[in-house]
Amino acid sequence: MGAARTSDRRRRRAVPWVVLGLWIAVLALTSPFASKLADVQRDRAVDYLPASADSTQVAKIQDRLPGGETTQMVVVYHRDAGLTEADKATAADQIAEIAGSHRLTGEPVGVPSKDGTTLMYPVASNEPGIDEKARDELVNDVRDVARGGDGLNVEVGGEGALATDAAEVYNSLDGPLLYTTVAVVALLLIIIYRSPFLWLVPLFVAGVANYLSMGVAYGLNQWFGTSVSGQSSGIMTILVFGAGTDYALLLVARYREELRRIERPYEAMVAALKGCGPAVLASSGTVAAGLLCLLAADLNSSRGMGPLGTVGVLCALVAMLTLLPAVLVLLGRRVFWPLIPRYGSTPKARRSLFAAMGSSAGRRPRTVLVGGALLLGALALGTLNLPGAIKQEDSFTSKPDAVAAMETLGRAYPERSTQPITVITPADRAETTLADIRGTQGVDSAEQGRTGGGWAEISVIAKDAPQSAGETTTIEDLRDKLDGSYVGGPSAEQIDLKDTNARDRLIVVPIVLVSVLLILIALLRSVVAPLILVAAVVAVWGAALGIGGLVFGPVFGYEGTDPGLGLLSFVFLVALGVDYGIFLMHRMREESLNGAEPVTAALTALRTTGGVIASAGLVLAATFAVLTNMPMVQLVELGFVIAVGVLLDTFLVRTYLVTSASVALRRKVWWPGALSKEPADPVPPKEPERVTAAAH
Structure with missing residues (x-):
């Protein structure tokens, strides 16, 4: 018997080391792929669009025309007091130098403004082809040549310059986004754990999970063609650290609880995994299922975000349920210093905030429910104040050179568009199509461009400003x-983005709701409880979006919202909100199965999980709030809505409304499951038992 126990102890001591070794092997295998993720990131507007969109077809055919994709730029010369002859000579010399250094599609011709303050030269080149790096080099070369001074302002705008500025912003996100996220999570973990060492463990594990997710995401791109954008890769990083830290908080809290009851860390960790593992698995599975519903989206950027977000959540889950336990067991109880949980001790009994909140919800549950519902409904009215779809030039929180150029053009040429519309038509119908275009109301001019592969390219200038209603x-x-022709270009791309997002909302939202509801019904073995959770998170989404409507324009000064904001914020808030609901309801169900009365079970669940859920909610909200510091309006808006929604869900819906609904409905909350029926012989609640090493 003694030999068997010794062998069993050795096996248990070896398990954490084996897990650690496996992780080292996994990271060694994925390392070559993780470093390549940035290389496959694509952030052109056309890369976000579905294959069926007119704009996408235009871009694809342009790639096959002689010279490939054309980079459109506009070099803008401006002097407030009016351009001098010397200014015009400087402009002509610089444009000639550009034409001599690069292969342009035509000779640039200057177009003066009526007031004489501005001169614009449209410059187009197919020299880079479809290589984004070469495009950026071309734009930067043009900017190096086109320079002003002594009151002469020179700016380079147009579609190509705007794409280069956007790419520079997205490429700069990875470092600051990662560092800021790590710093925020580290600060919160230090505050939550009040330990100089413990916070390092989940943060290290989250970093490992993030590196793994980058390798897996690159594999998805190479093997299945999953699109990767700056937005989706950034969201994946935030989900790894946010969701991963949430799972770590739940596991560490349960592990600390078990260490007071069980002598050896290995056995305590096994008990902790058995206790909270099902809830973590269920919640992460629900989040993953919700995100995968984005595969039904027609928009490439949304469809790609589903798998990448799922990869982030699942990598965080695997790391927190394997690597984190192994590291904690190897470090032993001392990792909790100075608040080390002693074997056989009991935590100090304190009147917690969540016990007080539960008591208030328990006394007048219906009043709390009605009041909370009215508050969320009032906040949701703010959605009526959301600005319209954002224009390309309004997508940056700061003003890059391309946007400044477009603003100058808008003031100097109010009577015409300065951004071409591209029409691709069959070559044998080019003349007829050109005549039809010139006869269309709203068209200022149209010129035929390249021909090849059976297609002809026509450049159209509208009478109205870019992305205006006209x-x-x-x-x-x-x-x-x-x-039989295709109409594309920057403005057409924005129209296609808006239309595709509207279609995706109609398809994806019902799929998400049904999928999450069915998963919750299977997990909780109830219909009523899942309906409460889903209704609650939908209300939170509406309220968070409404708060966005109250601040985006009046406070932040944003001119529009991303067309995909509604869909993406809905998917994330529903999936992540239900995540916390599972934590609470799982503990409530556990208490009910142990014989607790419905009201007692609800209040006990809130008291025991409230602190962990609050900590997890703060961490997740803070990680998404990191996006509000990024230089893209779309990211700021998405981060704001999700962060506000998570806070509402954590401190209002989860603590007050769901608890109040459970208290008000009592056993009916578990209908039609077995827990909804009154027990024939009430079972006394189970008392926790102390487990010694000898018992194992």
Whole structure:
């Protein structure tokens, strides 16, 4: 018997080392792929669009035309007091130098403004082809040549310059986003754990999980063609650290509890995994299922975010349920210093905030429910104040050179568009199509461009400003009129983005709701409880979006919202909100199965999990709030709505409304499951028992 026990102890001591060794092997295998993720990141507007969109077809055909994709730029010369002859000579010399250094599609011709303050030179080149790096080099070379001084302002704008500025912003996100996220999570963990060492462990494990997720994401791109954008890779990083830290908080809290009851760390960790493992698995599975519903989206950026977000959540889950336990067991109780949980001790009994909140919800549950519902409904009215779809030039929180150029053009040339619309038509119908375009209301001019592969390219200038209501009408009229042709370009891409997002909302939202509801029904063995959780997170989404409507324009000064904000914020808030609901309901169900009365079970669940859920909610909200410090309006808006929604869910819905609903409905909350029925012989609640090493 003694030999068997000795062998068993050795096996248990070896398990954490084996797990650690396996992780080292996994990281060694994925390391070559993780470093390549940035290389496959694509952030052109056309890369976000579905293959069926007119804009996508235009871009694909342009790639096959002689010279490949054309980079469109506009070099803008401006002097407030009016351009001098010397200014015009400087502009002509610089444009000639650009034309001599690069292969342009035509000779640039200057277009002066009516007031004489501005001169613009449209510059187009197919020299880079579809290579984004070469495009950026071309734009930067043009900017190096086109320089002003002594009151002469020179700016380079246009589609190509705007794409280069956007790429520079997205490429700069990875470092600051990662460092800021790590710093925020580290600070919160130090505050939560009040230990100089413990916070390092989950943070280290989250970093390992993030590195693994980058390797897996690169594999998905190579093997299945999953699109990777700056937005989706950034969200994946935030999910790894946010969701991963949440799982760590739940596991560490349960592990600390078990260390007071069980002598050896290995056995305590096994008990902790058995206790909270099912809830963590269920919650992460629900989040993953919700995110995977984005595969039904037609928009490439949304469809790609589903798998990448799922990869982030699952990598965090695997790391927190394997690597984290192994490291904690190897470090022993001392990792909790100075608040070491002693074997056989009991924590100090304190009147917790969540016990007080539970008591208030328990006394007047219906009043709390009605009051909370009215508050969320009032906040949701703010959605009526959301600004319209954002324009490309308004997508940056700071003003890059390309945006400044477009603003200058808008003031100097109010009577015409400065951004071409591209029409691709069959080559044998080019003349007819050109005549039809020139006869379309809203068109200022149209010129035929390249021909090849059976297609012809026509550049169209509208009478109205870019992305204005008038230009939008012109684009729609061209699409209706030109049968068999494709209408694209920057403004058309924005129209396609908006239309595709509207279609995706109608498809993806019901799929997410049904999927999450069915998973919750299977997990909780109830219909009523899942309906409460889903209704609660939908209300939170509406309220968070409403708060966004109250601050985006009036406070932040944003001119528009990303067309995908509603869909993406809905998917994340529903999936992540239900995540916390599972933590609470799982403990409530556990208490009920142990014989507790419905009201007692609800209040006990809130008292025991409230602190962990609050900590997890703060961490997750803080990680998404990191996006509000990024230089893209779309990221700021998404981060703000999700962070606010998580805080509402954590401190209002989860603590007050769900608890109040459970108290008000009592056993009916578990209908039609077995827990909804009154027990024939009430079972006394189980008392926790102390487990010694000898018992194992």
